[in-house]
Amino acid sequence: MGFFRNQLSNVIEWNEFRDDMIFWKWNNTEIKKGSRLIIRPGQDAVFFHNGKIEGIFTDEGDYNIESEIIPFLSTLKGFKFGFNSGMRVEIMFVNTKEFTVKWGTKNAIHIPTPQLPGGLPIRANGTFQFKVNDYITLMDKIAGVKNSYLVEDVKIRITAILDQLLMKWITKEGKDMFNLQANAFDIAKGIGEDLDMEIMDSGLTITGFNIMSFNYPKEIREMITKTASHGMIGDMSRYQQVSMTDGISSGKIKGGGAASDMAGIMMGMGMAKEMMKNMNETQSQTPPSSSNEPSMEGKKRPNFCPNCGTKTSGGNFCSNCGQRLG
Structure with a gap:
């Protein structure tokens, strides 16, 4: 039995x-x-x-x-x-655990910007976290027709709308398109809230959304780097001087040839021009002599030194005792 x-x-x-x-x-x-x-x-x-x-x-x-x-x-x-x-x-x-999923944009997202008529193409990547929080909804909407449900199923649903949400939150409040990383936290927070509303009807909840990096095309990265370099150096003339110096010191402009000679002449002329400019600026900033100081011009000098009686020779001081004559 x-x-x-x-x-x-x-x-x-x-x-x-x-x-x-x-x-x-x-x-x-x-x-x-x-x-x-x-x-x-x-x-x-x-x-x-x-x-x-x-x-x-x-x-x-x-x-x-x-x-x-x-x-x-x-x-x-x-x-x-x-x-x-x-x-x-x-x-x-x-x-019951919290799932962590890596995400990344498959294609570049073209963000409207005045500087680029066709839009600024960027890519982004990061992670998001989610977990089950409503068993009744999960049963009604998913488990009623499926025997199992994978993280990949959720990832597919999330990435399908992620490009739209990135576009929405990047363009919101006029963010600096060339320094999006500085606003990554605010952008991620907005996207996370929208995603939570999107998957709530499946009995799931977004517990975190993070943006690790924004990636620009090579040409845009070079432009950003050059702009930053110019700002650090101060002006274009100094940038050219530094670039020329770096080229010679690194061997890109080698000595002994016409290119090196021409580079040296150009660098020398540029430095001389900069020195003359600085001298002129210094002279223009020198305050004029005070009008209260007595001028030697227009004063008649004595023929004999009033101190020692030595005959003067037209100078400002006595040649014998050094007495001031004017």
Whole structure:
């Protein structure tokens, strides 16, 4: 009799568990007398009957269905196993962990900007996190028609609308198109909120959205680098001087040839021009002499030094004693 009873019992557990699987439905015709439920760490077991949640079991362990599970099912508390009858319910195992997914734009997004009529082409990449938060909605919208659901399914849905959301939040509030990384946090926050609204109807929630980097085309990166260099050096003439010096020192402009001679002449002329410019600026900034100081011009000098009597020679000081004569 014991052998016959074992034939009617079964073990209910997540047989096809994968780290990237969000839920898995136990598909059997009925639960038999003597059956057991096994819940492993990071799993919840949700019992459904006629589309309604009967009970949610979150603690890991090995449970006897008849004595430890049925007494907690909302409308099946009085269920009694008969000799040939089993309990017909649906059991959904849910992965309770937070999933982290990497994302990246497949094609460049052309962001409208006045500087570039065709738009600024950029790519972006980062990560987002999500988890299950509503078992009823998950059962109604997804588990009702699917036996399992993978992280890849969610990723496909998210990336399908990600380009639109990037466009929306990048162009919002007139952000600097050539320094988007400075606004990455605000852009990511807005996108995360929109994505959460998008997948809420599936029983999921976005717990985090991050932008690791914005990537510009090579030509745009070079332009940004040059602009930054010019700003650091101060003006174009100094930039040319530094570029010429760097070229000679790095060997790109080698000595002994006409190119090197011409480079040296141009650099010398540029430096001389800059020195003359600085001298003129210095002279123009020198304050004029005070009008209160007495001028030697217009004053008549004495023929003899009033101090020692020596005959003067037209100078400002006496040649004998050094007395000032004017």
